[in-house]
Amino acid sequence: MKEIKIDNNSSGKRLDKFLGGYFSECSMGFLFKMLRKKNITLNGKKATGKELLNNGDTISVFFSDDTFYKFANKHVSSDETANNTSEYIKAYERFGKLDIVYEDENILLLNKPVGILSQKAEVKDVSINEWLIGYLLKEEVISPENLGTFRPSVCNRLDRNTSGLLICSKSLVGARKMAEVLKDRSLHKYYKTIVVGRISEDSHLSGYLYKDKKTNKVTLFDKIPDKNAVNSADYSPIETSFKVLSHGAFSYDGKQQELTELEVLLHTGKTHQIRAHLSSTGHPIIGDGKYGKEAINNSLRNKFGLKFQLLHSYKLVFPKIEGELSYLSDKVFEANLPEQFNNIERSCF
Template identity: 40%
Template sequence: MKELVINEKDSGQRLDKYLKKYMPSAGTGFLYKMLRKKNIVLNGKKAEGNELLKAGDGIRIFFSDETLGKMRQGNDSDKADAHDREDTRSGTNKSSYRADDLKIIYENEDILIIDKPAGLLSQGDDSNEVSANDLIRIYCGNKDRDPDETYKPSVCNRLDRNTSGLLLCAKTYVGSRFLNEMIKSHAMKKIYLAVSEGMIGEAGTLDGYLIKDSSNNKVKIMASGKETEHVVTSYKPVTYNERYTLLEIELITGKTHQIRAHMASVGHPLAGDIKYGGHPYKGERVQQLCAYKIIFPKAADPSADDNIKRCLSMLLKDKPDGILMSENALLLT
């Protein structure tokens, strides 16, 4: 028999979801059967599987050690893969990142916000290169992680490889719900700095519809389209010269390549952004773009659940203005 006690990191999720993460090799139907037969019980009682777990809840699993071991196989695969990718890098500059090198802007028990350098992937892809997601899992795994925890620390927003700046990461299930709710509800403001080609003297707002071109990994901005593809980008010049403008850009919506495509659509591609019509900038052929500021709301929505309110309150206690800033901010020289 195995007895588990839910901690704060795993609280807030459904029992069935927790069990599936704890025993990834067990089929969903099998888990529900075990619940019906009371081979798995919650706080000593029969459970349906849809119960929301709270810190301190006890789960008893009446399996043999051999059966439980088989059901648990695969639970640490992501962490192992992350270490493998870190240890088998090619040694090129773009892959020379280690967990010890993470620049932490803010951290509490639920969330982690890092300053991603340009060149580092946010999440893994087919290249098998190390990503920020890998490094975050290694970093959190090195801090006395309970082997019975099911939630794997994860990136909640995504920046292009060559975009630097603030990357939001959840260390717990509660942290994931909090950050995803902030992003989904647009309660949190995301401000970027960008160097665009040409001189822009006035602030403006761009409105359009984003169409993906998967074959070229690009997007296009169109005058009309589906409401789900609607994008809005606001910008204002910070400074400019005869060739370039340093812009402060707010993403009202947040879609893949939105800033890059929107600025290119009005004849001001980002400096260095060859893919969207830009030209090399100081010898570099990558977009000059940084996610440099995040502004959290001063109060949670009254309808938000207690965990989201708690997460925001904890952050505001540490950062009363709700503002977090990158140290990678671009300058126009």
């Protein structure tokens, strides 16, 4: 017999839904049969599966070890510590102790460095998702067994070579609330960047974004092209605002190339939105090999070692939040700029 202790991450779930996720390798019909035969009980009593779970409840499972691990999801295997968590521990050891801006029992805000994926694109990738679980395991915030019912994860995404604030959930309530404020756009995400040329006025940009999946490049349009010729669902409405912070310049081909530092507010969050939107105005982000100006980028690479777009998610402003995460209401969090960004600021502004 094995016992499963219910924590806050599973509190409020129906017993049958919980069992279906925990024992993902067998049918619901089998699980209901085990409930009827009292091979699965809740707090020592027969259950129907319709019961709502509470923190501290105990589910007793009268299976053999072989049957238990055969039907349990991959995060509840008997060799969990030796095998299934090794990926997370290796990710933590690979990236080390990253810059944590804020952490509580429900969320963690991380200042992601350039060059690390937020989430896996392919099976072989290593991302912040794996690092997060490795960090929580190392710090003994969670145990391997906890991963059978809830896995902490990244809530928002940044491009591999965009640095800055990532929101990570540590609990189910954290994951749900962060998904809510990201979806309704009440959480405001601000970026800092430097673009080519001189921009004199603040602006609000809108349009439609089309992504070419083969090239992983997006194209912007003022309006959706002829609906008879394209699938309009492939064109996403986007909005971007920016505020001019300062003006600078650097020597380029014997002349002074003007630069503008911007604070960008992302109203919608689509692939490469900020990069493509600014490029469409004639002011690409410096270092951007996909949407920028090659000759200028080469000069910046030689002078500052800048190999990627200089774009940093530096500030999050939380909205008024009701319920368990109300303590985050109206909170503002900022992430330090990467040293390379600071070097360019000092030299050019």
